[in-house]
Amino acid sequence: MSATGGGGLGRMSSILNGLRLILSRTPVHHAAVRHFYLQRACEAVHKVEMPSLSPTMEMGTIVKWHKKEGDTIVPGDVLCDIQTDKAVVSMEYEDEGVLAKILKPDNSADIKVGALIALMVDEGDDWKGVEKNRGWLMDHLKTGQHLVGPSVRKLLEEYRLSIFDVPRSGPKGSMLKGDVLGYLKAKGLPKPAIKFKLQAAQKEAEDSKGQPRWHDMPLSTMRKTIAKRLTESKTTVPHAYAAIECSTGPVTKLRKKLAGVYVSEGVKVSMNDFIIKAAGYALEKSPRVNAVWQGKVLKLVHNIDISIAVATENGLITPIVTSVPLLSVAEVSAMVKDLAKRAREGKLKPEQYQGGTFTISNLGMYGIKEFSAIINLPQIAIMAVGGAHASVGENNAFEHKMTATLSFDCRAIDETEATRFLEAFRSALENPDLMMVGSLVMSHPELAVGLAV
Amino acid sequence: MLSWVASVSRPGFGCRQWPSDNDHTRAGPSSVCMATDGPGSNAERFRIAKKPWILGIFKGSNYATEATFETSPFKLHKLEQGPSTSVTATRDQALQYYRDMQTIRRLETTAANLYKSKTIRGFCHLYSGQEACAVGMEAAITKEDAVITAYRAHGWTYTRGVPVMGVLAELTGRVSGCAKGKGGSMHMYTQNFYGGNGIVGAQVPLGAGIAFALKYQGKKNVCITLYGDGAANQGQIFEAYNMAKLWDTPCIFVCENNGYGMGTSVERASASTEYYKRGDYIPGIWVDAMDVLAVRSATDFAKQFALKNGPILLECATYRYHGHSMSDPGTSYRSREEVQEVRQKRDPIGLFKERITSAQLVTEEELKKIDGEVRKEVEEAAERAKTDPELPLEELYTHIYTQPPADMRIRGCDPTIWAPTK
Numbered sequence: 001m002s003a004t005g006g007g008g009l010g011r012m013s014s015i016l017n018g019l020r021l022i023l024s025r026t027p028v029h030h031a032a033v034r035h036f037y038l039q040r041a042c043e044a045v046h047k048v049e050m051p052s053l054s055p056t057m058e059m060g061t062i063v064k065w066h067k068k069e070g071d072t073i074v075p076g077d078v079l080c081d082i083q084t085d086k087a088v089v090s091m092e093y094e095d096e097g098v099l100a101k102i103l104k105p106d107n108s109a110d111i112k113v114g115a116l117i118a119l120m121v122d123e124g125d126d127w128k129g130v131e132k133n134r135g136w137l138m139d140h141l142k143t144g145q146h147l148v149g150p151s152v153r154k155l156l157e158e159y160r161l162s163i164f165d166v167p168r169s170g171p172k173g174s175m176l177k178g179d180v181l182g183y184l185k186a187k188g189l190p191k192p193a194i195k196f197k198l199q200a201a202q203k204e205a206e207d208s209k210g211q212p213r214w215h216d217m218p219l220s221t222m223r224k225t226i227a228k229r230l231t232e233s234k235t236t237v238p239h240a241y242a243a244i245e246c247s248t249g250p251v252t253k254l255r256k257k258l259a260g261v262y263v264s265e266g267v268k269v270s271m272n273d274f275i276i277k278a279a280g281y282a283l284e285k286s287p288r289v290n291a292v293w294q295g296k297v298l299k300l301v302h303n304i305d306i307s308i309a310v311a312t313e314n315g316l317i318t319p320i321v322t323s324v325p326l327l328s329v330a331e332v333s334a335m336v337k338d339l340a341k342r343a344r345e346g347k348l349k350p351e352q353y354q355g356g357t358f359t360i361s362n363l364g365m366y367g368i369k370e371f372s373a374i375i376n377l378p379q380i381a382i383m384a385v386g387g388a389h390a391s392v393g394e395n396n397a398f399e400h401k402m403t404a405t406l407s408f409d410c411r412a413i414d415e416t417e418a419t420r421f422l423e424a425f426r427s428a429l430e431n432p433d434l435m436m437v438g439s440l441v442m443s444h445p446e447l448a449v450g451l452a453v
Numbered sequence: 454m455l456s457w458v459a460s461v462s463r464p465g466f467g468c469r470q471w472p473s474d475n476d477h478t479r480a481g482p483s484s485v486c487m488a489t490d491g492p493g494s495n496a497e498r499f500r501i502a503k504k505p506w507i508l509g510i511f512k513g514s515n516y517a518t519e520a521t522f523e524t525s526p527f528k529l530h531k532l533e534q535g536p537s538t539s540v541t542a543t544r545d546q547a548l549q550y551y552r553d554m555q556t557i558r559r560l561e562t563t564a565a566n567l568y569k570s571k572t573i574r575g576f577c578h579l580y581s582g583q584e585a586c587a588v589g590m591e592a593a594i595t596k597e598d599a600v601i602t603a604y605r606a607h608g609w610t611y612t613r614g615v616p617v618m619g620v621l622a623e624l625t626g627r628v629s630g631c632a633k634g635k636g637g638s639m640h641m642y643t644q645n646f647y648g649g650n651g652i653v654g655a656q657v658p659l660g661a662g663i664a665f666a667l668k669y670q671g672k673k674n675v676c677i678t679l680y681g682d683g684a685a686n687q688g689q690i691f692e693a694y695n696m697a698k699l700w701d702t703p704c705i706f707v708c709e710n711n712g713y714g715m716g717t718s719v720e721r722a723s724a725s726t727e728y729y730k731r732g733d734y735i736p737g738i739w740v741d742a743m744d745v746l747a748v749r750s751a752t753d754f755a756k757q758f759a760l761k762n763g764p765i766l767l768e769c770a771t772y773r774y775h776g777h778s779m780s781d782p783g784t785s786y787r788s789r790e791e792v793q794e795v796r797q798k799r800d801p802i803g804l805f806k807e808r809i810t811s812a813q814l815v816t817e818e819e820l821k822k823i824d825g826e827v828r829k830e831v832e833e834a835a836e837r838a839k840t841d842p843e844l845p846l847e848e849l850y851t852h853i854y855t856q857p858p859a860d861m862r863i864r865g866c867d868p869t870i871w872a873p874t875k
Contacts, residue, residue, distance in 0.1 A: 051569030055780065075562075076774060076796050078789065089782055090789075094562040094581075114570055 045100070045130055048118040050111045051091055054084040061109040062117065063088055070127055071099045073120065080117075095120070100127035148175055155180045159189055222314045233377045241372050242415065243405040244422040246429045248388040252400065254432050265330075272362050273333040275385055275404075277435045279360055280304050280324030282424035288413050289421045290357045293378040298412050307356030307376060308336060310343045317343050318376060320356040329435070360385060370403035380412040381421075519543045520812040524747035528739035530730045530766075535738055536754035540746045547809040550592060550745050552823050554584040554802045557608040559831045560617055561775075564607065564624055568779050572839055573624045576651075577638045580608035582774040585801035586709055587612045589748025590677060594756060596645060599667065601660040602679040604639040605709075606649035609679075613646035617831050621838035629841045633848065654680055654687035657706070661693040664704035664764070675703040675759045677752075683714025685728050694732050694764070701763030705755045706732065708766070709742070711773040717786055729768035736762075742769030743801045772799065851875045 050060055061083040067073060078090040079099070097120040104117045111117060121127050148156070148163060152175050156163060159180075166183045168175040207213050219227070251274045258269070283290040283304045291300045304325055307318035319339035321332055342348045359376045364387035373384040386403045393399040404425060408418045428434045519541055527535045542550070561579040568577050580587070583605070591612040594600075602609050610620050615631045623630030623641055631641050639651040647663060650656035660678025667674045680690065685708050697704045708728040712719055719726045729737030736758070740751040748769060755765045772795045776783030783792070797803075809815050850863040850872040862871040 049570060051566075052571050053569065053782075074793075074796070076789075076793050090784070094565055 044122055044125075046095070046097060046120040047116055048079065048093070048120055050104075050113050050115045050117050051082070052113045053082055053089040053091065054086045056086075057084040057113060059110045059112050060084050062104050062106060062111065064106050065102060066090075067099050069099055069102055072123060073097055073099055093120075097122050098125065098127045100130040149177070151177050152180055155184075158192060159184060160192070220314055222317075226315050229377060230374050233375050237375055237377065238410040239375060239407050240410045240415065240418070241405060241407055242418045242422055243370065243372075243403050244426050245391070245401045245403050246426040247393060248400045248402050248429070250430050250432055252388075267330050267333060269329050269333045271364065271388070273329050273336060274429065274432065274435070275362060276306055276308065276321055276324060276332050276336065276360060277327075277329050278425050278428035279306060279358065279383060280327075281428040281435050282421050283358055284325055285424035286417055286421040288417050289381050289408070291380050291412060292357060293380065293412070298380070301357045303357070305356045305358075307353070307359040307379070308339065309359060309361035309373075310340050312344050312346070314346075317348065317353055318356060318359055319343050319348055319353045359383070364388065364402060370405055372405045372407050375407055375409055380409040381418070382407050383425075517544070517813050520547075520809070520814045522746055522808060522812070524744055524750055525741040527747070527751060528729065530727075530732075530737035530739075531734075532736045532738065536740075536750040538747075538750070540750045542746060542809070542814070544814050546592070547805075547814050548819070548823065550588050551802070551805060551809065551815070551820060552827065553588045553591075553612060554745065554805065555824060555827045556617060556831065557581075557584045557587065557611055558802060559827050560607060560611060560620060563621065563831050563835050565775065565779070567621070567625065567835065567838075573638075574626075575637055576604065577624065577779045578605040578777065579773070579775040579779075580605055582795070582801070583709060583711060583742070583769075583771045584608060585745035585748055585805070586707075586742045586769045586771055589742070589745040590707070590752045592745075592749045593752035594675065594677065597672070598674045598756070599645045599647060599660075599663045599676040600679070601647035601656045601663060601676065602649065603653070603656055603681060603684065604649060604651055605681070606639065606641050610641040610643065610646065610649070613643050615641065615643045615646075616834070618834040618837060619643075621831075621834050622841055625838045625841075626843060627838055627841040628844050629837065633852075634844050635848070635852070654684035654689055656680065657684070657687075657690045658693040658696075660706070661697040661702060661704050661764075664697065664702035664759075665700060668700070668702050673760060675705055675756050677705045677707055679707045679709055681714065682708060682710040682712070682719045682726075682728060683722065685710075685731065686723055694735055697764040698732075698735055703759040704764045705752070705759050706735070706764060706766045708768045709771055710768055711771050713773070713777070713786060715777040716781065727768075729766055732764070732766040735764050735766050737766035737768065739768045739770065742771040743799045743804060745801060745805050771801075847872065 053060065063081040063083050065080045066078050067080070073079070073093050074096050075094050077093055079093050080091050081088050082091050083089075099118060100121045101119040102117075103119065104111055104115075108117075119130055121130055155161075155177065156166075161180070161183075163175060166175060166179050169179050170176045248271065251271060255269065255271075255274075283306075287300055290304055291298050293299070303323055305320050305322045306324050307320050309316050309318050319342070321327070321335050321339070324332065327335070339348070339352065342352070356376075357379060359373070359379060359382040361373045361382060362385040363371060364385050366387070368386050369389055370386035371384050373382045375382050384405045384407065386405075388400040388402045391399060391401040393401070404422065406418050406422055521539060521541045524538045524540055526538060529535045558581055561581045564573060564577060565579060565581075567573045587608040590600075596614065600609060600613060607620050607624075610623075610631060611617065618629060619631035620641065621630075622628075623632055623634060623636060624638055626634040626637060628634055630636070631643060636642070636649065639649050641649045647659065648656070650659070657678055657680050660676050664676035664678070667676060678693075680687075684690065690706075694706070696702075697706070708731075710719065710726075710728055714722050725731060727739075729739040731737075738751050738755065741747050751767055755767055758765050773783075774792055774796060806817075806820055810817050810820070850865075851874055853863060853874055854861070857874050861874050863874045864871055
């Protein structure tokens with residue numbers, strides 16, 4: 001470019017000298033200025049940088065170019081579609097010119113705002129020659145402080161050479177392909193066998209024996225729902241916890257006593273069934289715990305429908321034992337067995353797992369001593385039950401005890417209400433007769449008022 | 454290449470480029486050839502080369518010094534007679550209008566780019582497409598007349614006399630900005646330019662007040678009070694109409710109707726889109742504001758009218774190329790094709806360029822030269838606007854009161870801070 005310019009200038013000045021004698025009126029210096037201006041304009045290369053197309057955009061992805069190299073651009077033309085942090089937005093160009101070089105092709109991800117993405121030249125300029133002899137384009141290809149082009153870099157990598165091994169002869173200390181080829185010839189280096197490298201990510205995923213270190217498991221819809229609901233609960237509900245120890249002796253004694261009767265009737269009641277029944281009794285005693293959120297209003301529900309956490313292959317599901325106080329322990333037992341079977345087979349109907357008022361999660365049968373659970377929104381409390389363990393009771397007598405931990409929503413009830421519930425639960429479990437007698441509290445309507453929050 | 458550029462015939466007398474090596478049309482010493490990089494055909498080149506003396510005469514006597522144009526017709530409301538549709542422009546005027554419009558366009562393009570590189574932050578409403586409004590009106594008034602506009606203010610700030618540098622540096626928040634970087638896009642001011650106003654429509658009552666002040670002071674000047682088609686539906690505008698007419702203040706209300714408010718078209722937002730009639734008892738004129746000379750003619754008429762009879766309303770039918778602001782891509786309520794069609798067929802700069810070149814008032818080469826100069830000026834200003842320093846923190850407390858007492862202090866956000874003010 002510069003060579004042509006110099007020649008043009010030289011030729012021009014000789015013409016000018018000739019003309020000056022003849023043409024007194026010709027504005028000679030104007031012509032010179034004009035020519036100089038054209039020369040300068042030809043040099044003009046305009047950088048197109050990654051624009052910030054949203055107030056919070058830091059990086060963008062070029063989804064698709066709508067123009068190709070060599071296309072003439074008029075103001076308002078869409079150059080490409082860019083995915084910002086918010087949406088895919090079209091990038092308009094405000095000037096006219098020719099798209100000379102696309103530096104970031106389709107699907108180039110995570111390009112920083114301000115990074116060079118394309119080059120434009122003025123119309124009529126040589127757009128194909130834009131790459132040649134452009135200092136700043138070389139800057140773009142810089143590796144550290146040293147200018148290294150792609151073919152040079154490829155050669156260096158193939159022969160495992162460092163950039164410091166090869167003497168450089170290019171402008172501004174850049175390394176030319178000829179430098180590397182000359183060096184290889186002089187040293188007589190053999191062409192190395194090219195091994196195709198595994199993609200970095202794939203390599204990382206394999207151990208030294210080439211066995212995969214992991215495999216990706218897509219989340220099932222159920223897992224996603226669990227994740228969403230539990231995250232919502234744990235992040236938006238102020239959880240508080242209270243635990244109580246209950247003696248399991250009385251229930252065990254009762255079960256033994258009744259064992260003969262139930263066996264002859266073909267029914268076997270478990271500890272879990274008594275726990276559900278006792279929780280039903282406790283909810284009757286403290287009706288404020290038997291509530292669900294409806295928007296910002298707390299609904300105290302008259303029916304006591306207890307959700308029971310059941311583990312399935314896909315995750316936890318909570319089928320509902322409805323109207324617990326109206327059921328006998330044997331009926332609770334039969335219902336739980338049926339629901340658990342349906343849950344494992346994936347045959348629960350929506351009404352069988354949606355709409356409970358309280359949840360019990362029992363890991364006692366697996367040897368867990370105690371734990372706490374996350375509230376199952378829109379409910380306001382969940383009781384986590386641990387297994388029976390040997391303990392010392394009153395009068396230093398040996399007895400079995402289990403721990404029930406109540407997680408409750410502090411917005412809905414406070415510690416006193418939680419305590420009242422847990423005490424009622426313990427007294428029912430330790431005095432199974434109470435479960436049979438039931439409670440009168442629900443017949444007092446003044447306790448069943450809605451609380452607006 | 455834009456269609457209107459291609460259709461312009463190239464008068465050879467302005468082309469002072471010497472033939473290149475492969476150009477065989479070189480003739481005698483006095484011949485001047487076509488530039489070889491343009492769309493000129495061989496036949497055209499030959500025709501021009503054969504008539505060197507005609508070209509010589511043209512060059513010697515220069516160009517036509519004045520030309521007459523016919524503007525598109527005006528629409529009138531409560532007026533017997535409207536502005537003249539036959540307008541003249543001198544060569545110098547043509548060059549000046551072209552330069553001003555091109556400067557505003559380049560300024561706004563640069564502002565858009567600076568915004569997209571996060572050099573300009575905050576609000577930014579661009580004037581591209583509406584240049585003929587500001588330039589045409591400015592051409593019909595004097596610097597003693599007042600102007601007040603809304604937040605699409607960059608173009609007006611320039612025509613009112615603030616250099617490009619003052620506008621761009623204000624946008625980047627630098628000390629060299631016309632409001633020392635304290636105002637930004639919406640709050641630019643200069644002599645007899647009452648700003649850039651951020652609140653939609655709120656400048657209109659202010660404009661009526663400025664006009665009242667001019668009348669009160671016995672000056673023979675008007676106040677141009679601008680608002681957009683979106684603000685035109687505000688109640689306070691009708692209150693301002695009432696007061697202005699009641700006292701017959703010399704106020705020219707100007708509705709710059711660019712077809713779209715913030716996110717919707719005028720048809721979806723206004724029960725009546727005939728904005729020039731909405732002053733009811735105030736006479737109105739509709740003007741094609743993509744024609745700078747029509748705007749000038751209408752404003753000229755309006756100024757004379759307002760000084761004699763009180764307020765008058767101008768509706769400037771124009772178009773904006775960008776979104777409402779930088780956070781509006783501008784394509785969700787209109788198609789990109791529509792914008793491109795206006796750019797190519799109704800562009801105020803393109804239309805004016807075609808008119809003045811085909812009337813042989815100026816040459817395309819001269820205009821190209823102006824383009825280059827404007828580009829250079831704006832680029833240099835942009836560079837300074839990026840590198841000039843920001844205002845020191847103490848300046849936060851200055852320019853709050855005019856002539857405050859010497860020991861006056863201003864409270865900061867924190868009640869323990871009391872800073873001196875000037």
